[in-house]
Amino acid sequence: MKSFHRRRKFFKVGVAPEVSEKKIAGKNNAKAQLMSNVATDHDGRPPLSSEQRVYNVILKQAALVDKPPKSRSLPSDLALDSIPVTTKNLLNEAYDRCGEVCAEYAKTFYLGTLLMTPERRKAIWAIYVWCRRTDELVDGPNASQITPTALNRWEQRLERAFEGQPYDMLDAALAETVLKFPVDIQPFRDMINGMRMDLFKSRYFNFDELYLYCYYVAGTVGLMSVPIMGIDPGSKASTESVYNAALALGIANQLTNILRDVGEDASRGRIYLPQDELEQFGLSDDDIFAGVVTDKWRAFMKDQIKRARIFFKQAEMGVLELDKDSRWPVWASLLLYEQILDSIEANDYDNFTKRAYVGKWKKLITVPVAYVRAVVPPSVTRLAATG
Numbered sequence: 408m409k410s411f412h413r414r415r416k417f418f419k420v421g422v423a424p425e426v427s428e429k430k431i432a433g434k435n436n437a438k439a440q441l442m443s444n445v446a447t448d449h450d451g452r453p454p455l456s457s458e459q460r461v462y463n464v465i466l467k468q469a470a471l472v473d474k475p476p477k478s479r480s481l482p483s484d485l486a487l488d489s490i491p492v493t494t495k496n497l498l499n500e501a502y503d504r505c506g507e508v509c510a511e512y513a514k515t516f517y518l519g520t521l522l523m524t525p526e527r528r529k530a531i532w533a534i535y536v537w538c539r540r541t542d543e544l545v546d547g548p549n550a551s552q553i554t555p556t557a558l559n560r561w562e563q564r565l566e567r568a569f570e571g572q573p574y575d576m577l578d579a580a581l582a583e584t585v586l587k588f589p590v591d592i593q594p595f596r597d598m599i600n601g602m603r604m605d606l607f608k609s610r611y612f613n614f615d616e617l618y619l620y621c622y623y624v625a626g627t628v629g630l631m632s633v634p635i636m637g638i639d640p641g642s643k644a645s646t647e648s649v650y651n652a653a654l655a656l657g658i659a660n661q662l663t664n665i666l667r668d669v670g671e672d673a674s675r676g677r678i679y680l681p682q683d684e685l686e687q688f689g690l691s692d693d694d695i696f697a698g699v700v701t702d703k704w705r706a707f708m709k710d711q712i713k714r715a716r717i718f719f720k721q722a723e724m725g726v727l728e729l730d731k732d733s734r735w736p737v738w739a740s741l742l743l744y745e746q747i748l749d750s751i752e753a754n755d756y757d758n759f760t761k762r763a764y765v766g767k768w769k770k771l772i773t774v775p776v777a778y779v780r781a782v783v784p785p786s787v788t789r790l791a792a793t794g
């Protein structure tokens with residue numbers, strides 16, 4: 408997955424050894440499986456754009472909110488109130504471990520989760536840990552050995568967790584979470600699809616292709632999180648529009664991440680930028696590999712930053728609709744990530760040799776700003792926003 412492979416500390420809970428298989432085989436199968444997931448229109452209609460396909464996932468996810476919780480329709484041996492005390496203790500331990508991981512790897516976000524109800528916070532930690540472990544498959548110590556087969560096994564484990572048959576403690580926390588909250592499996596499967604995509608794809612022809620990738624690796628996080636964070640009971644917004652905003656935040660974060668890491672990705676032979684847009688600005692892969700900031704590059708970057716900011720703006724509207732206790736961590740992550748774009752600008756668009764970051768003081772100021780935005784009632788914020 409696109410991110411900062413070498414810099415990141417490795418996640419200590421790891422994944423079961425059997426998913427880290429050495430054989431580099433079946434790459435073509437993975438590609439075929441991925442393509443069948445994303446391009447299934449065989450009836451002569453024009454293929455859907457990535458945005459339309461992803462919107463279909465949103466509609467399905469939003470519809471789940473109105474359905475009764477899965478736990479109520481499960482066989483009695485899987486019902487939550489029939490879980491024996493020893494299992495409950497193990498589950499509590501599992502959630503505690505998820506919380507520790509979250510605190511270690513995403514401190515600000517962890518602090519924000521402490522404002523949520525205990526049920527929600529535990530669930531969001533469980534999801535965070537599943538995402539982190541999934542990311543670690545391609546970013547962790549065994550990343551060079553990851554194969555399509557290993558990803559298939561990871562997906563089977565996911566399916567089992569959703570069926571109430573977790574493989575390990577951390578999966579058990581996820582299994583209970585998805586029983587309690589209206590979470591659909593598709594975004595989880597799609598995050599694994601993002602890993603598959605990274606195994607065989609290092610160029611993106613246009614924004615439609617890049618959009619799908621960003622959805623897979625980051626938009627999915629937004630869709631997984633909203634059912635846990637909850638929508639404000641007083642919100643007048645449609646469920647789909649809130650999910651859409653969550654998706655937008657994931658896309659905005661990932662686009663920012665991509666723009667920050669152009670140089671680093673190029674050093675690994677990867678260019679996560681729309682090839683047709685590079686061409687429109689008179690740029691090619693060679694310019695990226697040369698890594699020289701020219702006027703053409705500045706103009707191209709301005710355009711890309713503008714697009715990322717549009718996604719951040721779209722996301723902002725949705726934060727106002729979230730349950731009030733969930734807004735703070737979302738505002739904090741939104742404001743902090745968006746400032747990376749300012750930092751790219753401050754570096755005069757040199758993302759080849761400089762890494763844009765948000766300094767300690769700016770971070771310290773952002774956290775209370777996020778808090779104020781989270782507690783100010785939505786109508787006041789909206790009025791303030793429109794002057």
Ligand SMILES: CC(C)=CCC/C(C)=C/CC/C(C)=C/CC/C(C)=C/[C@@H]1[C@@H](COP(=O)(O)OP(=O)(O)O)[C@]1(C)CC/C=C(\C)CC/C=C(\C)CCC=C(C)C
Nearest residue numbers: 410535538539625628629632652653657660725736737740
């Ligand atoms: C509030 C909040 C941030 C909640 C998300 C909780 C959660 C489940 C996070 C999982 C994150 C994770 C481990 C994802 C794996 C894939 C990945 C690495 C994605 C990249 C993130 C950056 O992480 P990284 O550590 O690599 O980067 P840094 O070096 O620290 O810069 C991504 C770029 C994307 C992550 C995507 C989100 C955080 C989406 C958040 C969207 C919501 C929570 C929805 C909010 C709802 C509305 C209505 C706006």
